[in-house]
Amino acid sequence: MKRYRVLHMSFDTRATILNTQIEENWEEDTASLWKENKKTITQGLFHEYGGINFEAKLAYFKEFGPMPFSIIAYHNNFFKNIRDSYVIGSFYPALTAACSLGERILNQLILSLREDFKATPQYKDVYSKKSFDNWDKVIATLESWNVLLAEVVTLFFELKDLRNFSIHFNPETDRLDKELALKAITLLKEIISLQFGIGNQPWFIHSIPGVIYVKKEAEEWPFVKKVIIPNCVLVGYLHKLEHDGSWFKVVDDHEYDDREVTDDEFKELLASR
Template identity: 40%
Template sequence: MRKTIADLTRGVYDHDAHANLADRGFRRYHPFSFDFDSTPLSLAEAEEHWDEPVKQNHRENRAQAIKRLEQQYGSAQIDSVIKNVTELGPKSMSLLAYHNQFHEQARRSFVAGLYYPALVAACALGERILNHLVLDLRDSFKSSEHYRKVYRKDSFDNWTFAVAVLTDWKVLVDGVGAEFLRLGELRNRSIHFDPDTYHSLREDALAALQRLNAIIAKQFGYFGLQPWFIDHTPGAQFVKRAYEAVPFVRAYVIPRSGFIGPLYGMDLSQGGWHHLDYADYGDGDLSDEEFATRYRERDPEKVVSRAMIEKAQLGAKPEGGV
């Protein structure tokens, strides 16, 4: 019997059953669960060389952004709030995971002028991310020489050791290990007593948050040239077939993805965005490059939509099936 997405209880999200799909050669994992904040970009002043309609639109967006900040932080220190948000910069797009909520809390502390809580929170979250990576992934590396040193431990506070382990396991994206170590230096200086902290509190808090943001953007991001994503798929990211079994991807990316073909669509309904797709793409096996080409060159008329599905449910099944 031919097994398709339509036979699965959770369809494109029934991850444990996807290996047996008849058309899996046409499908790739598409993550669509993310967190970001671009407010700082809205606060910049309009550039003189912009056309007047563009300037006006930007001024209106800036005024709305400032109004939201006043509602959230109050108007008494709004100039300081704007300065902090602007210097902090955008919160990079990231997969939804355990770090998002704490990252937001640390950023809000900085914006509100609570620099020491922001500094401590950023350092603590960096250590939490390191711990999660080691503890969540260690059972995938039982043959590693490091496994006997980590399999019984519940936490790790030696950042150099944790980074070395994750580097040897090839978990960390290029540059992330160095960012962790730089954040670790700030953590050691800030958490352990150092009177100089009083004189560089805001500077250290900003540096810690920016390093933390860089770690999250590179390791958990979407558009940072992560090695597990297929190249040349503008506007979307798809997991390379060879990376589907990689421990980090299997633990963090795939559970937040839909298993879709190149003609998939997206539908915004109660609870957020959801994937829409054909039930069966037929026999065959696309390479990653072929998948990217089909995605880029797909016919908009054949992209699955809610209207197409409703039409199929009324008995007028569209070409290809839904």
């Protein structure tokens, strides 16, 4: 009767707000609110990154764009470190960090999930190692286990090629560090948004406005069980959320029938509240 609802997630849309153009035809109150929000964000960034070369830092922050909207997983803190490097103009560290974080995500997925795939032919190649630097093998293994989405597989191969170009000595990197860093960051953003994001992924119930629930059949999928569900709360269709001052807490003291319902039936129960 219950389903897992995604509750713990990470996002930062300050760059989106800063990059939004205030149009002349906006209502005065709306335009004033946006101007005030932009001013508040800018002041916050000044204190966060310091006043030296602040105009350049602000431009790089806007150029970096929003952080990917995702559940809390293997990447959130380190991805923020990458943004910090980019914003202060340390483009090569941001580039190498983005490539390294991609490899780290692959490693953590393999190490976290491999015991669930002991019966597969690929297990013998990954069961004993503590880390992996062969991207081709790791990506192919995770693809064969249906862990990585098809689009994510393609993006990881693109990031691998960029990593090899950037990490192995190449004179062109000296003048392309900013361009390459932004490309690596963009690829990693897409990977995180697709694999760890909240949207049309096959493990979520779709067509429920404003909230995300895990499909019943997906609850036992290794990636969902070990990465998605730890960011969820198990709730019935009559639950509600209350803000406790810092985040939301679940209020769900209802007694539900002791029976299973399909995902479509669960959606109908939600709609009937």
